[in-house]
Amino acid sequence: MKRHHWRTRLCCAVALGWLIAGAPLAHSDGLTHSDERWVVIGGDIAETLSALDADANVVARDDTVLYPPSMAALPSIGYLRQLSSESLLSVQPDRVLTNQYAGPKEVLAQLAAVGLDVDTIASPPTLAAIADKIRAVAQQTDRVSQGEVLAQEVTKTLDALENLPPLPPTRAMFILQHSGLTPRVAGSGTAAHTALEAVSLDNAFAAMEGYHSVGAEALAKEAPELIVISKRGLDALGGEDALWQLPGMTLTPAGREKRLIVIDDQALLGFGPRTPDQLFTLRKDVEALLGTATAQVTP
Missing domain, CATH: 3.40.50.1980 (Nitrogenase molybdenum iron protein domain)
Incomplete structure (x- = not known):
């Protein structure tokens, strides 16, 4: 709990410093700042950030992030379904981007309560949902146009696969x-x-x-x-x-x-x-x- 109090004081101090300097705080529409520190949770979210060239702020990841190699080499905060506030806060993040399977949910709520931006991206386990996931990550990272291009490429490939003739029963x-x-x-x-x-x-x-x-x-x-x-x-x-x-x-x-x-x-x-x-x-x-x-x- 002391760590949470420390984090709250730190967030307040940082916010006050930004206001004194006349700099804007993080936007709720997904716009980001170059000095923000992000944690990514979920291999699908990490790969999407990388594909959108939106991973420069990522400083840590969970154990399911194995690609790209540059992100897999970052410090791990544990497994996405067994997160702890202490491990996440130890890397001093400003923002957490995660898929829907991260938990326990109480931990994510604690992170939001101490001032972190916690953005959860819907990740249904279907091929059709990949394009929507790309668009959602793009929206959160101010890469809307890039996200639309990538989403359309993904959809085109899946459509081509679906239109192939069936294989012999195997x-x-x-x-x-x-x-x-x-x-x-x-x-x-x-x-x-x-x-x-x-x-x-x-x-x-x-x-x-x-x-x-x-x-x-x-x-x-x-x-x-x-x-x-x-x-x-x-x-x-x-x-x-x-x-x-x-x-x-x-x-x-x-x-x-x-x-x-x-x-x-x-x-x-x-x-x-x-x-x-x-x-x-x-x-x-x-x-x-x-x-x-x-x-x-x-x-």
Whole structure:
């Protein structure tokens, strides 16, 4: 609590200094000052700031911010769902830009109560929402025209992807990460499921909801024909050889044919500006693996 009192006094002193100097305070319409200190929470928001060239004021980030490298190298204030006022205030920010999943909400309320600008950007887990997210971040950072251009580019790429002819029916398994001797697989209601559908793949585990570990029996039953896995997940597993040695993998068509696609999960599943292009890359990788050639449209 003493830290909160200190922060309040500091904010008052800074505000008084600005008024004496005749300088305006931060605007509520999203206009910013070069000396402001921002914390960004959420990899999608960080990537959007970077794409809009609006990240110069960012001094810290949360653990989900892995791109661009310059922002990933900044000090971390923790994980977006487990924030603390102390950690955030330790970097002396003026403003926090976050997606809707940051919490606990009480922490964000405490930050606002001590004088920080806390801007929460709606981040629905849908591809259609990416353009709206870009426009919202652009509005908050006085990059409206740049944001509109980027939003239209994203929409054009997603429209081109949607207009591609369907692939031959193909059952895919998306492994996000590995735990123990069973892969952690994406079911319905996940960003990975959305990505598979977007490139015309059938999720072999769509009958389950969320991410779950699955054993040899489930692998044999659902019989995925190809594996999509994050690079981090494959590295954690110990590489491709270790993947094919998982119990039950040899009982699947994917395991027998060693059909594997490795993706950047942050770029593909973050539903940020890079996601549409990553979906196109995934689609082309799938076609190459299946020996088809339907992606004649380019983003």
